[in-house]
Amino acid sequence: MSKPINVYSTPDLRQTLDEALPSAFERLGYAQSFKLIDTKLIIGYSIALVAGISFLLDKKLKFEESLLYQKILVALYALLSGMFWYFNKYVEKGVKYNGSSADKAISVVTKMEKYSYDYQVTINDSKGRSTTSKLLANTVFNEAGYLQSDKLFKWLEERLDALVKKAN
Structure with a gap:
C-alpha cells in the first residue's frame, strides 16, 4: 500500500495517480517504453x-x-x-506513460486542473484512436488518503476496453 496523501491537494493527487500508472498498466500486460x-x-x-x-x-x-x-x-x-x-x-505534450503489449502500443496523457478533483486521462493507441475520460480522484482514494490500486486498475481496464470497442 502506498503512503497516505492529502486528498484535498491537487498536486498530490495528480502526482500519486501519475506514479501509479506504470504499475497499473504492467498488470494489464503493458511494458513501459522510455523513448521520450x-x-x-x-x-x-x-x-x-x-x-x-x-x-x-x-x-x-x-x-x-x-x-x-x-x-x-x-x-x-x-x-x-x-x-x-x-x-x-x-x-x-504531457505524456505520462508510454507502453506496449504484444499487439499494440499506447500513450497516456493526463491532466488535472487546479482546484479540481477530476483526473482527465487520454489514452491514445498506435492506430490513431483515442479515448478521453475523467476520473473523480475521490473514487480511488479512501478516507485516510491511501490510493486503492485495484480500483484504479479496474478503471483503466474499462478505459482500454472502451478503446478496443471503438476499433470494432
Whole structure:
C-alpha cells in the first residue's frame, strides 16, 4: 500500500495517480517504453556538456583565443535549448506513460486542473484512436488518503476496453 496523501491537494493527487500508472498498466500486460524520457535526457545532457566545455575553454584559454569557440558553443547551446523546448511543448505534450503489449502500443496523457478533483486521462493507441475520460480522484482514494490500486486498475481496464470497442 502506498503512503497516505492529502486528498484535498491537487498536486498530490495528480502526482500519486501519475506514479501509479506504470504499475497499473504492467498488470494489464503493458511494458513501459522510455523513448521520450531517454530523448529528453540526451538533449539535457548535451546542453550540460556544451556549457561544461564553454567553462573549460574560458578557464584554459585567453578571451581572444576562445572567442570563436565560445560563439560556436553559444549557438550550439541555443540550438539545443530550442530543441529541448520544442520537445517538451510539441513532442512530449504531457505524456505520462508510454507502453506496449504484444499487439499494440499506447500513450497516456493526463491532466488535472487546479482546484479540481477530476483526473482527465487520454489514452491514445498506435492506430490513431483515442479515448478521453475523467476520473473523480475521490473514487480511488479512501478516507485516510491511501490510493486503492485495484480500483484504479479496474478503471483503466474499462478505459482500454472502451478503446478496443471503438476499433470494432
